[in-house]
Amino acid sequence: MxxxxxxxxxxxxxxxxxxxxxxxxxxxxxxxxxxxxxxxxxxxxxxxxxxxxxxxxxxxxxxxxxxxxxxxxxxxxxxxxxxxxxxxxxxxxxxxxxxxxxxxxxxxxxxxxxxxxxxxxxxxxTDDNKRVKVTPRAKKTAMERNMNISDINIKGTGYQGGICEKDILKAEEIQASQKVKISPLAGKIAAVEGINVSAVTGTGAGNKIMKRDVEASIKPAVKAPNQNGFEGEVQYSVDGKEILEIAPYEGIRQVIGKRMAQSKFTAPHVYFTKAVDLTETLKLRKQINNSYDVKTSVTDYVAIAVIKALQKYPEVNASLQGEKIYKYKTVNLGIAVAAPGGLIVPVIKDAEKKGIVDFSEDAAEMIKKARDGKLMPSEYSGGTFTISNLGMFGIDNFTAIINEPEAAILAVSATQKIPVVVTDENGKDEIAVRPVMNLTLTVDHRIIDGLLAAQFIGEIKKYLENPMGLLI
Amino acid sequence: MKTLTYAQAVCEALDEEMAKDDKVVLLGEDVAFLGGNFKTSVGLYEKYGDLRVKDTPISEAGFTGLAIGMALTGLRPVVELMFSDFLLVAADQVINQAAKIRYMSGGQANVPMVIRTPIGAGRSSAAQHSQSMQAMVSHFPGLKVVVPSNAAEVKGLLKTAIRDNDPVIFFEHKMEYNKKFEIPDIVEPIPFGKARIAREGKDITIVATSSLVMKSEEAAEKLEKEGISVEVIDLRTIVPFDKETVINSVKKTGKLVIADESYERCGVAAEIAAEIFDEVFYYLDAPIGRVSTPNVPLPFSPALEFPIIPSVDRIYNKIKELI
CATH class of the missing domain: 2.40.50.100 (RNA polymerase II/Efflux pump adaptor protein, barrel-sandwich hybrid domain)
Incomplete structure (x- = not known):
């Protein structure tokens, strides 16, 4: 039917x-x-x-x-x-x-x-509309070249609009210009990263594009400038700047760009930063990593703290869609990952039901998938809140842009040992060296006010400084 | 090189063959005293005398039969029929006698005879004097059918026709007689069954006969300016047919148009298309096109006559349709 x-x-x-x-x-x-x-x-x-x-x-x-x-x-x-x-x-x-x-x-x-x-x-x-018109010669030519006519996306220019030999040869030419010798692995990486392989120069046997070539083109920014100048012609902008490279704004880059602009221009962002003393959390992490066969990360503890805080303040675990504000019981926690092709946010579903060890394992798996470019759409969508951690790069503090249609995002910075004023049992202030991390919460001010944001980030701080609560 | 009319080239061929072989004789209506209706035997009566150049009454069946008898008894008669339409008057002699004798006598007798006769429309000669009868005679085994193009070709092929030991129907084109051509001082006989590639090309092949060779060359010239490279094959003889040259060309270009002035239905173009089709099927990149005379009697009125004559434009348009 x-x-x-x-x-x-x-x-x-x-x-x-x-x-x-x-x-x-x-x-x-x-x-x-x-x-x-x-x-x-x-x-x-x-x-x-x-x-x-x-x-x-x-x-x-x-x-x-x-x-x-x-x-x-x-x-x-x-x-x-x-x-x-x-x-x-x-x-x-x-x-x-x-x-x-x-x-x-x-x-x-x-x-x-x-x-x-x-x-x-x-x-x-016999209906002409249904019949693909291909001349015998065109069929023969295609067969000799191992071309499958149904795969060739061409318009016939021959008799009565049929596909003739000329069309096949033209298609072959186009295919040849597009056909690039590439190793299967490199091809797969390129497909995942959305890299146009025809622009990649192969360094393998017979100029075959290898994994290293594709990887090199993933990170053009880290390509060291050649002291002897670049191969080929040096290009200049109209006002005399020497151009290193002109890259197209397309694919994932464009998607990320559009979504960031959409979020930043639609949701009024406000930011709240809090320094968190991680002494207790790090102790707990050490104990857990010693007793379980799992390497929990600082992000995992921050994540659990966030989940607990979201359970308490569901107004933050929310989404503004049209005329309605959705508050979710379910926490689908996104973790921003710098994948080779660009930023992507794998989502750990039903995170509120997971303990620290389960969560850590799930998160590790999703992050790996993200880095390998193997995430399915269902695995990077449907989030309710996102964490972005640049701590491993030593960032002191940064603000993140909300991952729409979520209502808030937490930027996690590096844990650094700094002198802080602590109060001992006797109520006496003294200077101590403590591992401290800055957390910056970005909220959509349309649905989250400053007080709520302050309470929410305070809740996270409370959990991370008294981490026994994370295990309950 | 020298410049001659087509009619003069015919006349030269006749003259040279008569000079070379005294068994060659001419007969037909007005061939002697008037030098031929289209001036193709001017001066031959004066040169070779009444015995070798004979005016006949208007009796095509009679003098064609007479010529067959002459041929059987050792002469090489060259008969002129004033219009190819008149082949029908002499049809029994041509088809049932001349074409059959070698076969029916088991090779004991043969008929070394040439029937020269003009084809083609364009002179307001109306329905009974404008037809191109090459398709009809090609239908019957036992006759060789020649359709020369320019003056040099007509001269070379007519020599071969006269030297041939079997009946040859030699079609001259009445619209070419008065046109001038450059021809070599000495023209050797041109073998039958070997087509001439008049113009090399790679995009489409056009196989043409008689005056349509020249029209095809003109169309090809026009198409060349549009970047379409046309290969023009001058078929020369319909029987024997040079299948090989045509097939090789079509294999190269993938496209074929056949231009012949006989009627389209059961015409020469249809026959050539069918003859080569099974060998070029997988090489064809477009249907085979035909440029022939439409299936109507030729009108007297020039306004009606010219549009149906295969023309440069019709060849050009057919090629554009297929390319």
Whole structure:
């Protein structure tokens, strides 16, 4: 039975998806498990597989087109089945007129045509619209070059718009210019990082692109300037600045950029910093790491403290969506990770149900996945609060931008030994050296006021300075 | 090199062959005293006399039969039929006699005869004097069918036709007779069954006969300016057919147009397309195109006649359609 294929919603924040590639063309059969299409979500490209055996009857949107989630993008159904109704219904949902789309089969497709001797002629097989026109020579040329015509995204320029040899050769040329010798591992890394491999220079055998080449292009910023000057021409900006590199603003970089700007420009950010004495937490951590086969990190303790504080102040574990403020009981805690391709935030779901050891294990696994670029969209979306820790880089203090649609984010800085004034049992003040860390809370002032923010960060401080509470 | 009209080239071929072999004789309507209806035998009557250059009554069946008898008894008659349409008057002699004798006599007798006759529309000669009969005669085994293009070709091929030991139908194009061509001082006989690549190209092949070779060259010239490289093959002879040259060219270019002035239905273009199709099927990058005369009697009115004659524009448009 014919049915609509819709743009899937793969993440909490996914409102629309861009169709990157169709792997099937109209009229092709499709088997359960076949890759049907690729979409670009807010942070990654996802291949979508067919969930049943069918025929692709109509592709409603073209590659590069973005539509809102749950809108129809294709019609599948049995061969020869009348899908005209479904197509026009789908097109109206998409706000397209049938005339917008040249490939929409005209109404006569499934009409029975009677020949003079009253035999019913099935026109569905002879309908020109459904047939991919490829000349015998083009087929032969493609075969000789091991090219699969259905994979070639070209428009025929031959007789009656058919694909002729010239089109195949042109496609080959394009493919050749795009085809880059690359090791499977390097290819995979490049795919995950969204690196355009054609721009990478290979240093392997026969200029093959190796893992090191891809990795080098991931971090162009750390490339040391060559004392002898750069290879090739030196470029200058119009006002005379020597240009090191011009990189496109695209892919993950662009997604991060857009989301940061959206957050910063929409939510009025306010910041609250508190210094926390970590003496007790570090002691507890040492004990736990000695008694369990797990290496808990300072972040884990901060995370548990945050979770406890969020349980007490659910107004912070919240989200402003349209006209409604959602306060969550569930804590889905995001931990910002500097992955090679850019910032990504894996989310530890139902974190409030986890003890320190379980949490630490789950967090470690998610962070590793994030660094390897293996997170599924469900694993980096749906968060309710985020922690960003730059402590390992020795940062004294910083502010973070809220990860929308969350309401707050906690920036964790380095633990440093500093002299602090402590009061002993006798009420006498003295100077002591203590490990101290700065925590800076950023809140969306639209829904969180200063008092609440102060109480919340105070709660975190209380837990970290009296960490027995973290274990209860 | 020298400049001659096509008619003069025909005349030179006849003259040179008559001078070389006294068995060569001419007969036909007005070939002697008037020097031919299209001036293709001017001066030959004066040079070779009444015995070798003979005016005949308007009786195509009669003098064609007469020529067959002459050929059977050792002469090499060259018959002129004033229009190729008149092949139908002499059809029984041509098809049932001349074409069959070598076969039916088990090779004991042969007919070394040439029938020269003009084809082509464009002179307001109306439906009975404008047809191109090469398709019809090609249909019957036993006849060689020659469709020369320019003056040098007509001269070289006519020599071969006269020296051939079997009946040859030699189609001259009536619109070419008065046109001037550059031709070499000495033209050697051109073997039958070997097509000429008149122009090399790589994007599309056009196989043409008779005057359409020149029109194809003109179309190719125009297309060259648009970056389309056309290979023009002058077929020279329909029977025997140089399949190899055509196939090789189509394998190279992937596209083929056939231009021939006979009627499209069951025409020469249809036959060539079918003949090579199974060998080039996997090389074809477009359907095979035909430029022929549409299936209507040729009109007398020039306004109606010219649009249906295969023209440079029609060849050009057909190529553009396929490329």
């Amino acid at each position: 014919a049915e609509l294929v819709i743009m899937p919603k793969l993440g909490f924040n996914m409102n629309s998806g861009k169709l990157v590639k169709w792997y099937k063309t109209e009229g092709q059969s499709i088997k359960k498990g076949d890759t049907f299409f690729t979409i670009e979500t807010d942070k990654t490209n996802m291949d979508i597989e067919a969930t049943k055996d069918s025929f692709v009857r109509k592709l409603l949107i073209s590659e590069g087109e973005a539509v809102d989630v749950t809108l129809p993008i294709a019609v599948i159904g049995d061969k020869g089945e009348d899908v005209d109704g479904l197509i026009s219904e789908a097109l109206s949902k998409l706000g397209k007129k049938p005339a917008d789309n040249n490939n929409v089969p005209s109404g006569h497709n499934n009409e029975e045509v009677k020949s003079t001797d009253d035999k019913i002629i099935d026109t569905s097989e």
